[in-house]
Amino acid sequence: MSSTTTTLASSPTTGPADSSTEVLTLANVLYEKRGAIAYVTVNRPKVLNALNTPTWKDLRTAFEHARNDAALRGVILTGAGDKAFIAGADISELAHASSIDAERSSRYGQEVLDLIENLGKPVIAAINGFALGGGCETAMACTIRIAVEHAKFGQPEVKLGLLPGGGGTQRLPRLVGKGRALQLILSGETISAQEAWRIGLVNEVVAAADLMARAEAILKLIASNAPIAVRQSLEAVNKGLDTSQSEGFALEASYFGLCAGTEDKKEGTSAFLEKRAPQFAGR
Numbered sequence: 001m002s003s004t005t006t007t008l009a010s011s012p013t014t015g016p017a018d019s020s021t022e023v024l025t026l027a028n029v030l031y032e033k034r035g036a037i038a039y040v041t042v043n044r045p046k047v048l049n050a051l052n053t054p055t056w057k058d059l060r061t062a063f064e065h066a067r068n069d070a071a072l073r074g075v076i077l078t079g080a081g082d083k084a085f086i087a088g089a090d091i092s093e094l095a096h097a098s099s100i101d102a103e104r105s106s107r108y109g110q111e112v113l114d115l116i117e118n119l120g121k122p123v124i125a126a127i128n129g130f131a132l133g134g135g136c137e138t139a140m141a142c143t144i145r146i147a148v149e150h151a152k153f154g155q156p157e158v159k160l161g162l163l164p165g166g167g168g169t170q171r172l173p174r175l176v177g178k179g180r181a182l183q184l185i186l187s188g189e190t191i192s193a194q195e196a197w198r199i200g201l202v203n204e205v206v207a208a209a210d211l212m213a214r215a216e217a218i219l220k221l222i223a224s225n226a227p228i229a230v231r232q233s234l235e236a237v238n239k240g241l242d243t244s245q246s247e248g249f250a251l252e253a254s255y256f257g258l259c260a261g262t263e264d265k266k267e268g269t270s271a272f273l274e275k276r277a278p279q280f281a282g283r
Contacts, residue, residue, distance in 0.1 A: 048087030086135030106165035
């Protein structure tokens, strides 16, 4: 069973908007909110942060908490330790799964990753090591992927007599193209961070010492923009990928109109004309 505790503590090092730290402690996942950023860490370093059923449930709890926090502007997802982001599924659990169990597990994992992908707020995967199988699939559900130089990526499920079950057969071709995706899925090959960047699987490769700072810098840049526009942009892209281009254009125009009716649009255009920094309120 996962245990959950929430604590609030004042932080003397941040400004009025960032005056508290919130910690949500689960059995397999750590959640800490500092200011407007939540840090979600898969915390099973002894098994390279492998995903078992309790860990999937804890991830769901953490991201539901993030989704429901109106003050939160983004999430950084990473793994405990310096070896693995998430090294894949917990094989000891998977080895005993029946066909029905496996399908149910696949659907549950897909639901959790769909929650991450459609959170309405940017989620940055800070990939600090191995991102294999379910770990690669988890990273692909995130908005942006930043990897350390020694990170490794792959979908090795065929080596176990399986196929990717956490959305890998669907998200990977959308990110890197059908040919490259099939090569990775069918070969079970592991690739370097540099190769993952070359094919478009990750956005950036950075030194390990710079990983969290770079993820924070990207989130802070996004957070300086209008919250509603950010949320609608995420939704337009995600929903548009599942439609035809003409349907996507209609969706885009609809969201464009919605944004045009917000107070943030009035503030943003006024600030531009008055040559000052905008003060967005998320309304």
